[in-house]
Amino acid sequence: MAQVTMTVNGKAASGTVEGRTLLSSFLRETLDLTGTHVGCDTSQCGACVVHVDGVAVKSCTMLAAEADGADVATIEGQAAPDGTLNTIQQAFQDHHGLQCGFCTPGMVMTTAALLKDNPKPSEQEIRVHLEGNICRCTGYHNIIKAIYAASGQDVAALGAD
Amino acid sequence: MPKDGDIKSGIGASSKRREDVRFLTGNGNYTDDINIRGQAYVFFLRSDVAHGTLNSVDTSAASAMPGVVQIFTGADFEAVGGIPCGWEVTDKHGQPMQEPKHPVLAHGKVRHVGEPIAAVVADSLEQARDAAEAIEVDISELPAVINMKDAFKEGATKVHDDLTSNLCYDWGFVEENKGAVEEAFKNAHHVTTLDLVNNRLVANPMEPRVAIGDYARSDEQHTLYTTSQNPHVIRLLMGAFVLGIPEHKLRVVAPDVGGGFGTKIFHYQEEAFCTFAAKACNRPVKWTSSRSEAFMSDAHGRDHVTTIQLALDKDNNFTALRTDTLANMGAYLSTFASSVPTWLHGTLMAGNYKTPLIYVNVKAMFTNTVPVDAYRGAGRPEATYQIERVIDMAARELGADPVALRRQNYVTEFPYATPVAVEYDTGDYHSTMDKLEEIGDFSGFEARRKESEAKGKWRGLGINNYIEACGIAPSNLVGQLGARAGLYDAATVRVNATGSISVMVGAHSHGQGHETAFPQVVADMIGIDESQIDIVHGDTSKIPFGMGTYGSRSLAVCGSAMVRATEKIIAKAKKIAAHLLEASDTDIELKDGMFSVAGTDKSVAWGDVTLAAYVPHNYPLEDIEPGLEETAFYDPSNFTYPAGAYACEVEVDPDTGKVTIERFAAADDFGNVINPMIVSGQVHGGIAQGVGQALLEGCSYDQESGQLLTGSYMDYAMPRADDLPFYSVDHSCQTPCTHNPLGVKGCGEAGAIGSPPSVVNAVIDALHSGGKKVAHIDMPLTPDRVWNAINNA
Numbered sequence: 001m002a003q004v005t006m007t008v009n010g011k012a013a014s015g016t017v018e019g020r021t022l023l024s025s026f027l028r029e030t031l032d033l034t035g036t037h038v039g040c041d042t043s044q045c046g047a048c049v050v051h052v053d054g055v056a057v058k059s060c061t062m063l064a065a066e067a068d069g070a071d072v073a074t075i076e077g078q079a080a081p082d083g084t085l086n087t088i089q090q091a092f093q094d095h096h097g098l099q100c101g102f103c104t105p106g107m108v109m110t111t112a113a114l115l116k117d118n119p120k121p122s123e124q125e126i127r128v129h130l131e132g133n134i135c136r137c138t139g140y141h142n143i144i145k146a147i148y149a150a151s152g153q154d155v156a157a158l159g160a161d
Numbered sequence: 162m163p164k165d166g167d168i169k170s171g172i173g174a175s176s177k178r179r180e181d182v183r184f185l186t187g188n189g190n191y192t193d194d195i196n197i198r199g200q201a202y203v204f205f206l207r208s209d210v211a212h213g214t215l216n217s218v219d220t221s222a223a224s225a226m227p228g229v230v231q232i233f234t235g236a237d238f239e240a241v242g243g244i245p246c247g248w249e250v251t252d253k254h255g256q257p258m259q260e261p262k263h264p265v266l267a268h269g270k271v272r273h274v275g276e277p278i279a280a281v282v283a284d285s286l287e288q289a290r291d292a293a294e295a296i297e298v299d300i301s302e303l304p305a306v307i308n309m310k311d312a313f314k315e316g317a318t319k320v321h322d323d324l325t326s327n328l329c330y331d332w333g334f335v336e337e338n339k340g341a342v343e344e345a346f347k348n349a350h351h352v353t354t355l356d357l358v359n360n361r362l363v364a365n366p367m368e369p370r371v372a373i374g375d376y377a378r379s380d381e382q383h384t385l386y387t388t389s390q391n392p393h394v395i396r397l398l399m400g401a402f403v404l405g406i407p408e409h410k411l412r413v414v415a416p417d418v419g420g421g422f423g424t425k426i427f428h429y430q431e432e433a434f435c436t437f438a439a440k441a442c443n444r445p446v447k448w449t450s451s452r453s454e455a456f457m458s459d460a461h462g463r464d465h466v467t468t469i470q471l472a473l474d475k476d477n478n479f480t481a482l483r484t485d486t487l488a489n490m491g492a493y494l495s496t497f498a499s500s501v502p503t504w505l506h507g508t509l510m511a512g513n514y515k516t517p518l519i520y521v522n523v524k525a526m527f528t529n530t531v532p533v534d535a536y537r538g539a540g541r542p543e544a545t546y547q548i549e550r551v552i553d554m555a556a557r558e559l560g561a562d563p564v565a566l567r568r569q570n571y572v573t574e575f576p577y578a579t580p581v582a583v584e585y586d587t588g589d590y591h592s593t594m595d596k597l598e599e600i601g602d603f604s605g606f607e608a609r610r611k612e613s614e615a616k617g618k619w620r621g622l623g624i625n626n627y628i629e630a631c632g633i634a635p636s637n638l639v640g641q642l643g644a645r646a647g648l649y650d651a652a653t654v655r656v657n658a659t660g661s662i663s664v665m666v667g668a669h670s671h672g673q674g675h676e677t678a679f680p681q682v683v684a685d686m687i688g689i690d691e692s693q694i695d696i697v698h699g700d701t702s703k704i705p706f707g708m709g710t711y712g713s714r715s716l717a718v719c720g721s722a723m724v725r726a727t728e729k730i731i732a733k734a735k736k737i738a739a740h741l742l743e744a745s746d747t748d749i750e751l752k753d754g755m756f757s758v759a760g761t762d763k764s765v766a767w768g769d770v771t772l773a774a775y776v777p778h779n780y781p782l783e784d785i786e787p788g789l790e791e792t793a794f795y796d797p798s799n800f801t802y803p804a805g806a807y808a809c810e811v812e813v814d815p816d817t818g819k820v821t822i823e824r825f826a827a828a829d830d831f832g833n834v835i836n837p838m839i840v841s842g843q844v845h846g847g848i849a850q851g852v853g854q855a856l857l858e859g860c861s862y863d864q865e866s867g868q869l870l871t872g873s874y875m876d877y878a879m880p881r882a883d884d885l886p887f888y889s890v891d892h893s894c895q896t897p898c899t900h901n902p903l904g905v906k907g908c909g910e911a912g913a914i915g916s917p918p919s920v921v922n923a924v925i926d927a928l929h930s931g932g933k934k935v936a937h938i939d940m941p942l943t944p945d946r947v948w949n950a951i952n953n954a
Contacts, residue, residue, distance in 0.1 A: 018287065034194035035187015037419070039367045040452035044874035047367060075187035089185040093177055096842045100672030101184025102367040102419025108185065130882035134874070136367050136420050137672045139849030139912075140882040142842060160887035161841070 004068040008033065009077030017064045023057075024048045026064035027074060035075040035105045039134070046133030049106040049113075050074045056113035058132070075105035078112070088112055088150040095155070097146030099137035106133050111147050120151055123158055171685035175838035178677040180670070189417045192371035192388050193449050200373065200445035201230050203435065204289035206279040206296050207457065208271035211305035211529040211867020212320070215271055215298070218279055223295035228288030230442050232296070233280045233434070235268030241437065244430055245402040246494035247394075249643040250503050250525075253333030258525070260329075261321040263493035263532075265403070265430045265437070271300060272320055272492035273529050274869050275457025280434055282442055286449075305529040305867030309466060309487040312526045320492055320527040329490050329499065329525035334507040338580060342520040345481035349472035353555035358939040359543045361464035361489065361860040362853075363877060364536045366671075368419020369450035370459065372432045374439030381410055385436045389415040390425045390669050391709020394646070396701050398428040398496065404437055408701075411436075415699040418671035422850070423535040424459045425671070426711045427496035431458070456872045461860055462536020464489035465502060469547045471516075471555050479570045481518040482510060484547060488525045491532035498534040499525065504642050505540025505630075505712075511579035512548040513590045513626040513804055514570040519580045529867045535711065537850055537913040541629040549625035549918035553925070554936060563922070564603075567626055568594060576899075583630055585802045587896040590626060593806045593828040597624070600889045601808035601826035609810070609823075610930060618812040620823070621927025625807055627915040630800035631907035632717030632898075649796035650719035651705035654683070654726040656734075656789035658775035660768035662687075662694045664726075667707010668719035669698050672846075673909060674839040675715060679723060681835055682903065686727050688753040689767055705792050713907030716835065717801050717898065724902045725793035733785060737770050740781045801898045801906040805829035807848075809919040813927040818948025820856055820924055826889040827915060832897040832906040840908045844890045847912020853880040854913075855920035859941045878941070928954070 005014040008031060015030040027033045027050070038060050039047035048060045051073040078086050085093065088111050098104040107130075114121060114129045121129065126147050127140070135143060141160060149155050168174040183189050220232040243262040250258045267278045279296050283289035306312045306320055312327040320327055333339060346352060373386040383406055389395050392413040399413075400406040418425060431448050438446040450458065465486050472481040488502035507521040556563040571590040578584045598604075606622050613620035633639070636647035653665040664683060670676055680694035697703050707719055731751055738756035739746035748759045757764035773780055774789040810824040827844055834840050857878035861870040871877040897904025917940060924942050928935045933954040938946050 020287070028194075029196075033187070034191075035189070037191070037368070038193075039369065039419075040874050042452065042873045042875050044879075045367060045452070075185075079186045083182075083186070085182070085185060092185055093181040096178065096838050098181055098184055099674070099842060099846065100367065100420040101180070101189050101417065102191065104184050105187055124883075127881075127883040134367065134879050134881065136365055136422070136850070136879070137846045138842060139845035139847075139880075139888065140885055141845040141887055144882065144887070158887065161889055 002065050004064050006067050006070050006072050008072045009074060019065060021064045022060055023062040023064045023067050024059040027059060033074050033076050037102055037105055039102060044134065045103070046106040046110060047103050049109040051109060051113065056110055075108060078108060091146040091150035095142045095146040095149055097138065097143045103133060103135045107135065107143060111150060115151055120153060123148065170691055171681050172835050174681060174836065176677050176681055176691060176836055178674050180674065180676045191368055191417045191419055192373065192386050195373060195386050195416070197373065197375055197445040200447050201282045201284060201442060202286040202289050203280050203282050203438065203446050203448045204286060204293045205277040205431070206281065206293040208267065208274055208276045208278055210271060210300055210302050211274050213271050213300035213302040215267055215269055215278065215300055217299045219297040220279060223281065223292040226288065226292035226295055228284035229292045230282040230284065230444065233266060233438065234278070235264055235266040238265040239268065241265065242403045244428060244433065245398055246499055247398065247496045247645050248500040249645065250330050250332060250499040251643060252330040253336050258330040258499055259324045260494060261324055265433050273531050274867060275531060277430055280438070282438055282446055307528055307530060307862050307864050307867050309489055309526040309528060312528050313487065313524065320529055327527045329494070329527055332503050332523045334521045335581060338518055339520045342481050342483050342518045345518045346470065346472050346483070349480060350475040351473045351559060353471045353551055353558055354468065355551045355554050355937060356468050357547065357550060357937060359463045359465040359467065359546055360854060360940045362462045362536055362858050363456055363860050364422040364424035364459060364462055365879060366420030366422055366425065369452055369455045370425065370429065370431065371449045372435040373445060373447045374435030375445040376440040378443065382412065383410060383436055383440065384412045384414065385432055386414045386416065387432050388418050388425050390418065390421040390671060390711055392669065392699055392701050393667060393706050394709055395428050395432060399433050399436060403433045412702045415669055418669065421671045422537045423462065423539055423711060427460050427534055453873055456877065457531055457869055460495045460532050460534035461491065462533065463543060464533050465543050467547055469551045471551045473555060477559060477561055477566055477569060479514055479516040482516050483520045484510065484522065486523045488523050489530065489533050490525050490527055491530045492527060493532050495532035495534035498532060501535050501540045506544050508581050508583045509541050509544040509628065509630060510548065510581050512545065513572060513628050515572045517580060530862055537847065538910045539712065541910065542914045542917060545627040545914050546918050550921060553922045563624060564594065583800060586799055586899040588802060588804050588830060589894060589896050590804060592894045593804065593830050596828035596891050596894050597806040597808050597826055600828060600891050601824065606810065613812050619815055619927040619931035621811050621813065621923040621925065621930060623809045623919040623922025623926055625915065625918040625922060626804065627807065627911070628802055628804040629910060629914050631713035631803055632797050632801040633712040633714050634800060635798055636796050646708065647796070648708055649794050650722050651707040651792065651794045652719060652723035652726045653705050653790065653792040654723065654730050656730060656771050658772050660689070660693060660771040663697055664694060664723055665697045665704040666719050666723060667704055667709060668715035669710045673710065673715060673843065674836065678716070678836045678839055679720065682720060682723065683727050686731065687767060688751065713803070713909040716903065716905045717901055717907050718795060718797055720903055720905065721797070721901045722793045722795035725795055726791045729791035729793065730789060733789060734770050736781065736785055737773050738765050741765050741770065741773060741779065798900045801832070801901070803829065803831050803906040803908065803911055805911060805915055807915040807919045809916070809923040811920065811923040811927055813924060813947060815931055815951055818944035818951060820942055820947060822852060822886050825886055827912065828894060829892045829908065829911050830894045830896055831892050831908045832895055833904040834892055834895070835905065837892065840892055841890050843908045844912045845888055847910060848888050848916045849880050849885055850913045851916025852885060852920055855917040855940050856942050857884065
């Protein structure tokens with residue numbers, strides 16, 4: 001067992017973990033941050049994406065011990081303290097970019113990472129960037145629109161209803 | 162109906178979804194987010210062979226491992242019932258289907274890879290998993306029966322020793338028509354024959370299944386938290402048939418559920434196990450499926466092998482249709498498995514066409530594979546795929562235009578009684594095809610084909626119609642057909658003292674947006690703001706006995722119950738208002754949340770009436786009870802029949818066989834639409850699943866060993882964002898359902914039903930445009946299959 005300490009959504013967090021404990025488990029089980037979801041066991045689905053030191057990471061593929069000392073951001077830290085949705089979250093609601101909501105935290109965190117590196121992505125760049133995030137509900141149509149809108153671009157230019 | 166954006170609230174408005182806020186902020190409450198103080202964890206040791214005799218399960222070493230609470234095997238469940246099947250199909254000889262026992266944990270034999278053999282309950286999941294590795298299982302492997310044609314052969318290895326064969330049933334429909342159908346084929350001018358496979362799929366909701374059992378000795382109350390589309394159905398099946406727990410001692414909670422697509426309808430062993438073990442161990446017991454477990458334990462979908470024949474006269478009128486299908490049941494009968502290839506498939510074989518004579522034969526087979534049951538569309542995609550592929554093939558053989566051939570044979574007069582036992586109440590198939598030609602820009606296709614050719618690609622256009630029977634179902638009808646349950650739904654409308662409303666519904670929302678759309682209806686009826694109304698669902702201790710969400714039934718059936726209950730509320734509220742206004746209740750009008758006396762300026766607000774109901778100081782207590790809460794059960798008089806026309810345009814790369822979807826258009830008739838934004842989203846998602854079936858997805862078993870070859874997202878191809886285009890969807894063609902109060906038909910499955918044939922038709926068209934006379938390719942149309950078809954043509 002090892003003691004890990006990290007900053008999660010701006011607050012100090014610590015706990016005792018087994019060497020095999022995944023970051024996703026630490027967030028969900030130890031810190032009760034259950035917004036990070038686990039949808040597969042092969043790093044394919046992307047429901048568990050969080051940011052570690054500013055980089056999008058599949059938290060089911062990283063050991064909690066590896067995140068010792070890191071600055072971690074999860075879906076729970078994205079909205080303003082008064083609950084106001086951030087630009088990406090608001091765009092997902094405005095464009096109906098989610099249905100069951102299970103993949104959504106990962107989609108939002110992946111989008112945040114995309115827009116940091118590429119503030120005005122094209123439709124195709126968005127589609128390619130979502131290669132590691134699976135949604136079974138939306139057919140991606142409205143997710144693409146939401147991300148495009150979150151980047152400040154006019155969704156009418158996409159030619160999608 | 163107005164288009165998106167014209168209506169700001171109530172019926173017809175694209176109200177933003179209120180549930181999104183919790184999902185977008187990580188505040189959803191999915192089953193795996195629930196942890197109960199003192200809970201233990203269960204890990205299931207699952208069979209790694211497809212078929213074998215279970216000689217022994219030695220748990221002695223494992224039981225001594227750290228943290229182990231108790232280990233269970235099949236012997237512990239001998240006294241409880243098997244997992245039941247909810248539909249008894251009668252075969253063509255009038256005999257009931259063969260129905261093997263489906264044990265909670267394997268006993269005597271294992272019959273598919275993934276079948277649970279033992280369950281380790283421990284203080285932590287890691288300890289449970291470690292201990293499971295120490296269990297010694299002795300299995301004598303038997304030959305696996307994987308291929309349905311092999312399973313059907315004389316002398317085949319039997320999946321169940323106590324059954325007479327691997328044949329679950331041999332179903333003929335309509336048996337009395339068989340002779341006339343054969344006669345029509347003898348007299349046909351042209352017969353088109355097509356052998357096809359409807360590929361086996363895994364539903365793959367993104368949230369894996371979870372179950373938590375809890376038991377309170379103080380009041381002998383069991384609680385099961387589970388990822389279900391229908392908590393009351395689980396309570397009934399598990400309580401009455403498996404564990405023998407009376408309903409008043411069993412609560413089933415299905416909180417936020419991360420997608421269902423059918424596979425979360427069914428009652429599973431893990432639910433029964435956790436409920437049973439919580440009492441046995443006197444601790445809450447939690448199970449969370451991994452994705453790998455999901456692939457080998459969630460019920461799969463489709464898996465039909467079919468020969469279909471279409472007979473036409475000299476004028477290209479369809480004169481008869483007949484089909485022979487082998488349908489895979491897997492190793493055991495899942496909850497609705499038996500109904501899918503029969504009543505949910507055979508009754509739709511008329512499609513949108515006035516074919517006068519139809520005969521459907523289905524042989525359902527047991528194999529050493531995961532049970533197969535309803536997956537988005539359930540039987541109707543299989544029917545649609547056959548009909549729309551064989552029509553396309555007939556058009557090509559006859560040199561007919563595929564749109565014209567369809568139009569010529571449309572049902573145009575309603576109500577229309579099909580030769581396969583259902584009556585379409587309303588529809589307008591020409592109008593959806595007109596709309597499709599417009600939004601699919603058919604007139605621009607040839608120019609686009611030439612553009613593709615210039616790039617060295619072959620372009621194809623594929624179209625199809627579909628019809629589905631939704632809103633399942635009239636209970637008396639399905640009862641005659643073998644259903645072991647009623648299929649009504651229920652809603653309780655509880656008006657609170659200050660006028661806000663809680664509506665408790667039997668439907669369950671797991672992505673469909675009920676929490677937003679259902680209040681739009683009640684708000685419209687009363688004339689108050691949607692925000693004054695909340696939906697409560699997913700907890701048998703809070704909601705009336707409704708049958709849940711599947712088969713695109715939520716709004717058509719449960720929504721109708723909600724309308725009926727709201728009508729009762731309004732009728733009672735008018736009596737209260739009449740008392741307050743000193744008028745007759747027959748003179749009271751309700752508009753915009755105000756009750757007024759017709760022809761006067763006397764009025765009283767909704768909130769004053771609701772307050773009077775709960776503070777009945779000035780109240781007609783001699784005539785009516787205080788309070789304002791009403792329940793309605795609604796049992797539909799017919800199915801609903803959503804229908805539409807879909808078009809797909811593909812490009813095929815002749816060098817690689819790679820298919821890309823260039824355009825996709827869907828024109829649907831869903832009757833009236835409550836929230837157009839949500840309806841479009843449902844169609845998008847359905848199309849993506851249909852395209853997935855057509856191009857990418859296929860669950861595969863090794864035909865010898867019975868090993869599951871597609872057991873993760875590494876080898877089962879889920880559609881990704883870059884596999885799919887934007888979709889043009891339209892639902893402005895609206896022929897309202899004639900028999901439910903909202904005039905709605907249901908939209909949840911249409912996309913998955915309507916899209917596979919148009920994709921395949923488009924690829925075949927593309928190959929023909931490249932000069933390759935390929936008649937058919939089975940789904941999924943992977944580059945490998947398409948390349949081989951091109952190069953062997």
